[in-house]
Amino acid sequence: MVPLLLVLLLMLLLFGAGFAVKILWWIAIIVLVLWLIGFVARPKGGSGRWYRW
DSSP states (O other), X not given: OHHHHHHHHHHHHHXXXXXXXXXXXXXXXXXXXXXXXXXXXXXXSTTSOOSOO
């Protein structure tokens, strides 16, 4: 009974970690797309930087 519970707990942890990593990949892709859009659509005049830092 205990090994079965350990295996189920391990599967739950791995599924949770995999889901979190997948969400982080989607967030990273969205941020990259937004950065590229901002880089392409930056103003022509001034310093040429579209960000504030």
